[in-house]
Amino acid sequence: MTTLPTPDLLRPASYVYGTWHANPDGETLVDAIYGRPVAVISSEGVDFAQALAYGRDVGGPALRRLTFHTRARALRALATHLMERKEDYYTLNLLTGATRRDGWVDIEGGIGTLFSYASLARRELPDERFLPDGKVEQLGKGGTFVGRHILVPRDGVAVQINAYNFPVWGMLEKLAPAFIAGMPTLVKPAPQTAYLTERVVRDIVASGLLPEGALQLVTGDPGDLLDHLEEQDMVAFTGSAATAAKLKVHPNIVARNVPFVTEADSLNASVLGLTVRPEDPEFALYVKEVAREITGKAGQKCTAIRRALVPRDRVEAVVEALRKELGKVTLGDPARDDVRMGALVSTAQRERVQATLEALREEARVVIGGEERDLLGGDREKGAFLDPTVLLCDSPLTARGPHELEAFGPVATLLPYDTLDDAVRLAKMGRGSLAGSIITHDRAEATDLVMGLASTHGRLLVLNRNNAKESTGHGSPLPQLKHGGPGRAGGGEELAGAAGIKHHMNKVAVQADPTTLAAVTREYVPGAEVREDVVHPFRKSFDEIQVGDSLLTHRRTVTEADIVNFAGLTGDHFYAHVDEIGAKEGIFGKRVAHGYFLISAAAGQFVSAAPGPVLANYGLENLRFITPVGIGDTIRTRLTCKRKIRKDLRPGETRPTGVVEWRAEITNQNEELVATYDILTLVERSRDGADPALEA
Structure with missing residues (x-):
């Protein structure tokens, strides 16, 4: 029958300012099953002010140079690296008193969180160093003054104080959103199980997958760590409600308004x-x-x-x-x-x-x-x-x-x-x-x-x-x-998908004219200047297309035949389109074209029929019908590149692509907006390299 082996005495060290800091003396920890000495732990000699400064001055700038997608790729590679070493963690997990089933939640659950956030970032965030948030707000009647929120990484360190019960998951579930957000982490695990946390951190550091300074570890007593926090830092605490109540009123945390997030034990x-x-x-x-x-x-x-x-x-x-x-x-x-x-x-x-x-x-x-x-x-x-x-x-x-x-x-x-x-x-x-x-x-x-x-x-x-x-x-x-x-x-919020990432970022409202706001956010803003070219935008590769590239189409007058034929083709015989009497008594006062006819007609106006570089329609979002179009009205469409999303090659793929999001605006003969929506197209990349704009 397998039993818990007698371990060699562990001496978990702290990893701060780029070096491992161990101490031969300290608190002796025993295993939870037989009460045998298992580790000696101490943070004596750690300079906490230097550790925080190292995170701010080295880790922070290194992370902020990377885009969300680059960080996500590193996080996914790290998750794979740790998963390959999970059996080592399961062995140490037994010393904490937990079964393998308990360890699965902690170890593979924690690594799974890295995978989850890596996928979320690639799926939901742009390949940028900042995140536009919410819609563009019209601040002036003439359309020349607009505003939008953007999120940028905080300049400080995310100090994460964890409980003893989940020495792996507790660290990784906090590290993942902070890392994706571009904020370095300093982990302070509870001493009882810090030897397991330290083993994982050793593997992370040895992997070289994270920028130096992105992750630091303090085992043992936290000393005067909280005394050296600054306004851009933040604290995430997991533990008892009583301890949280004491820490959140620390004089320096209060004086500097350091964000303090609590996840406390509850009934x-x-x-x-x-x-x-x-x-x-x-x-x-x-x-x-x-x-x-x-x-x-x-x-x-x-x-x-x-x-x-x-x-x-x-x-x-x-x-x-x-x-x-x-x-x-x-x-x-x-x-x-x-x-x-x-x-x-x-x-x-x-x-x-x-x-x-x-x-x-x-x-x-x-x-x-x-x-x-x-x-x-x-x-x-x-x-x-x-x-x-x-x-x-x-x-x-x-x-x-x-x-x-x-x-x-x-x-x-x-x-x-x-x-x-x-x-x-x-x-x-x-x-x-x-x-x-x-x-x-x-x-x-x-x-x-x-x-x-x-x-x-x-x-x-x-x-x-x-x-x-x-x-x-x-x-x-x-x-x-x-x-x-x-x-x-505790009143705190962790994880929650993208919300956990945004928590580590600062939201700032930017007010400007549409063209300047588009330049800042790298997304097209309605009313901003556009660039029209003799080359149709659908004839450009992903790398050649730039935000603001635009096409204004020819005009088309909508006829009764258009409406009747579309109704026959689709089976949509709604009274507002085909019933002259009913339509006059309706809210429009006349027969109007189907909304889906309008976007179909618009596609006929802006599509370039020849093969490539546009490979497929990837989707349509944010569709709004604004002004009804009747028989005899004339429409035209402006198509503008709104933003670009570079895609990585998946296993088995050989054709590099990216997604281009286009803003489509259909107007009538009076230049009134008829409909607006976003079109996503899958576009071939001419080379498997980074977007030159992202390297700027």
Whole structure:
């Protein structure tokens, strides 16, 4: 039977100002299973002011020279590099008390976040060093004064203070959006598991894939780090609400208005719907979800279920089902294949959980647990084992402990409720949560609970038989969605797709004339000067096309035959197009051309029919019909290059391409805007190199 090996004593170092800084003396850490010395950790001698300055002066400029897409390619390469070395991380993960299954969430979940952000940046962001945000705002009646927001990287360092429970994911989920945004990172992991974080950072540094100064690491005590923060820096903290409350009022953070983002442990609730019966699939799903959240990472998750809200007449059934489910959980050495739950991170953490458990028992009674089960390996005294425990609070609406005290371990409290209003009230008594879940197949019930809980939760999972196979579960943050919550949960927001990137950037409003704004944002702005050429823009390669290149087409008068033929071709016989009497009584007062006829006719005006360099229509966006076109009206179209998006070659592709976004504006004989939309075309690149404009 495989057991946890005795490790060589590790000496995790800090990586600051381009060098590894180790210390022979420091705090001795022990493994969570047998209590054997595993590492000596210290940050003694680290110059925190120099580390921050190095990030600002070396890492920041190096990152800001790269575009979003270049950073994304580096991040993807890094994710691949780390994935190839994941087994080394799994070995160290066992020393923290976590099983391989627990480690999968931390290790591969963290690396997966790098992959996710790399893809998101290439898909949603331009190949630029800044990000235009929102639409162009018309600030003057004549159209000569306009404004738009742009986002640029902050000039400081993203200081990321992480908790012990996710030494890999906790670092990488913060690093990914900061790196894409162009902001260097200084990671300060919790000391209990910093040796695993340090191993990953060693591999990152050795890879050479990130610019020097983009990532620094401080193991051990943070010293006077916060004293040296400046206005362009920011802090992202994950940990207890009590510690967050102390750090965010640090005198230097307050004096310099340093952004401080908190993701704090919260008393997350899971609600079993009133309509769910023991024989329903949702009942079994609820029991499995609560059991998984109690035992996963030995309950050491900031998103874990701490309060299980159950209809009062189903409490006994839930207790019995939970007892059976938790009875299957084997406790012991996580290196063994027959162990499903490991230990808490340290004996000190176990003592804290036990103390909180005793406080909870003043208003609740233990219904599952309380007796030590046999260990499959490990040491009861020197290790940090704690058996899964479930309490029952009979009067949760008048109790305080279950809504205020968090046992950060394998502990949950059952809270009976009588009505959906009571369930909402109970959940809100936690004063803000990172995550909540609702298990029901009744859509009306789900809607009422979501609307009731939304104001005090960062994320809500509605789980039922339809999504159970694909659901990632109550406690799993996803890169695409917000991780954070109001109130006790800290009020912060991490991940959330592109929002996590924008958080690391400064939004500035730029006001100018249309031509100047177009030059600044590198996107065409309506009203800006355009360039017309004897060469049709569709005859130019991706590299030859420039933002502002434009074509004004010939005119075309719309006839009754056009409308009738289009109706016959498409089957669209809407009265406004083909019914003379009905059209006169309608909002237009006359028959009008189909909107889709207009954009089809416009395509006929601006398309160049010969093959290449334009290879395909890639899509159409932002279509608006503004002025109706009747029989006898004359239209023409202006097509202008709005922006360019260079595409990388995918595996198997040999033809380099890019996407060109065109602004199409259809006007009538009175120069009134008839319709406007954006067209995306796939255009061949004449060479597999960078856009000269991006190299400028």
